[in-house]
Amino acid sequence: MSSKIIDIHNHPNWHSHNIDALVKNMDEIGIDKTWLLSWEISEYEFEMSPSYHQYMDPRGLSAPLWMVVEGLQKYPDRFIGGWAPDPRDKNVRAKLKAAVEIHGIKVYGELKCRMRYDNPDAIITFRYCGELGLPVLFHLECAAGTLEKMSEGIYEWLPWYGGDISVVDNMCKLCPDTKFIGHGPGFWWEISADSDDEKTGYPTGKVKPGGKLIELMEKYENLYCDLSAGSGANALERDLEHAQKFVLKYQDRIMLGRDYFDRRQLDVLEKLDLPANVMEKVLHINAEKILQV
C-alpha cells in the first residue's frame, strides 16, 4: 500500500461515529490524517427523510463548523479542518478569514448547497479561497430531467446541488487561481460520454470515451478529483481498465477520500495494480501538496 494515507473527505459525528470512533476507525484502516469537513445547508434545502436523522448528530443540522472545531481541538494531529459557509451569506468572506485565523481552517468544503456554483456570490467566494490558499471541495448533483420532473406539479421537489457539469467549466475558468476538488454523482457520471442517457446516480458498465469530466481535466490544471463516496468508487469500479488509465493520466490530481468508514476506495485502487509512486501520490502526496504542507 503506501507509507502514509490521508482521507480528504469525511465528516464529524455521523453514522454512529463520534470523533473518538472516527479516530479509532482511522487507526483500524491505517489512515494517518483526515480532512474533517463541514456540511452546512439551510433547513429549506435539506431534503433528507425523517429516517436519515438517525445518522446525523441531533445537536445541529448536518455538520456545522463547531463540530469540525471540536474535532480539531481534540485531535489536532489527526485532522485538517474544512468549512464551507454558504456563499450567499454576505459576510462569507469575512467569516472565512476569521475561521482561517482563529481555527486554522485549511479547506473550503464540503460545499453542498441548492444553488449554481457559478453565480456571482459563489465565484467571488471561490476567488477569495484562492487568495487564502484554500482548495474548494464541492458536491455536484443535478440529474438530467430535474426541471421536467418539478414541472409536473406544485408538490414536486427534487434535491440538486451545484448544477450540471457546465458549472464546473465556469468555476475553473472564472477562478484560475483557485484549486477545485470535484465530488458527487454529478461530477463522476461525467467520466463517461453517455451521462445524458443515465437514469441513475451510480451508472454501471464500460466508460464511453469522451466524457465531459475528461474534457475538463484536460482543459483546467486547477481541477482535481475526490474519490470519496459511492460516486467516486463507482466511477472506478464500473470499468477497471479505464480506471487504471484515468488514474495514471491524472495521477497528480486524484486524491483518496472516503465520506464513510469503509475501505471501498482503497480496495478498488489496489485492484488497479498501479506503480508504487502513483499510489503514494493518490494516497497522500497530492493531498499534502494542494495544502502546500
Ligand SMILES: [Zn+2]
Ligand atoms: Zn461528504
